[in-house]
Amino acid sequence: MTITPNQIPPQSQERKPALESEMTPKPQYDDPNYKGSDKLLDKVALITGGDSGIGRSVAVLYAKEGADVAIVYLDEQGDAEETKKVVESYGRRCLLIPGDIRNENFCHEAVQKTIDEFGQLDILVNNAAEQYMEPSIDEIDSARLGSIFATNIFSMFYFAKAALPHLKPGSTMINTTSINAYKGNASLLSYSTTKGAILAFTRSISQSWLEKGIRVNAVAPGPIWTPFIPDAFEGEDVSNFGKQVPMKRPGQPKEVATCFVFLASEDSSYMAGQVLHPNGGVVVGA
Secondary structure (H helix, E strand, O other): OOOOHHHOOOOOOOOOOOOHHHOOOOOOOOOOOOOOOOOOOOOEEEEEOOOOHHHHHHHHHHHHOOOEEEEEEOOOHHHHHHHHHHHHHOOOOEEEEEOOOOOHHHHHHHHHHHHHHHOOOOEEEEOOOOOOOOOOHHHOOHHHHHHHHHHHHHHHHHHHHHHHHHOOOOOEEEEEOOOHHHHOOOOOHHHHHHHHHHHHHHHHHHHHHHOOOOEEEEEOOOOEOOOHHHHHOOHHHHHHOOOOOOOOOOEOOHHHHHHHHHHHOHHHOOOOOOEEOOOOOOOOOO
16 A cells, blocks of 8 residues: 555654654555565665665565564664564564664674674665755754664665675675755755765776676655654645655655665565656666
8 A cells, every 4th residue: 555645744853863753654565566586585684774764674674585684773773673673474584683773883793793693795785875854954953963864875885884894795885865866956965975875886896896796876765754753744735745756645655665675685686776766757877
């Protein structure tokens, strides 16, 4: 089932990051019609922001495809426990790793905990992010810039550095960028800027990692119904979410997670440095 903007009631949450468990309606992260075919059998994936939203859906679909997963999140314990429950219901293991990815030492510790638990690492998904509505550049101070860049792009450097010694030929790294890296967004200036940096990071590191047999690609979602939305939108504004794309509705996490399955599997064996665009029909430049 899809949702239209008219079906989204006004909502906001006091806490940040917002919780998926408190959203109305709940994001759709699992598709009962999706049947796994062992595309990731016995692989191990580390997913940042895996407690909710797109990250949760990726974790669930990876489990359906036969992978064990470690998910990194800040402090959304209830959401993380729900993700773990669903992953384990498909017969795979799920390791929960709470912590702040702005801290390089924590990122290295998270990778090591994954290795200690599973003995390997095959797929790194850099998905966690933060965003803010910013009507004017005057609202963006140095503290906000430092935080959003540390979360959205510095952490990708940290995790890539920590993971590389454990990745083998055939491994993959997948980064979550955004439609805003291509189109820009006046109200999400700092967020859009970091997403542009992720695009350049993906294209650049993919070239050197190919020499090691490791493929790096990215996904650039459009408006997706995740806890990002009550984080960034307030009250009535959320009722218009998704109307701006040709499909006239927000996408669901499950409509994005299949891109991550494709890029992690051998189905995409001839792709590196590329970006997939689940964005509701918006045509963007390469």
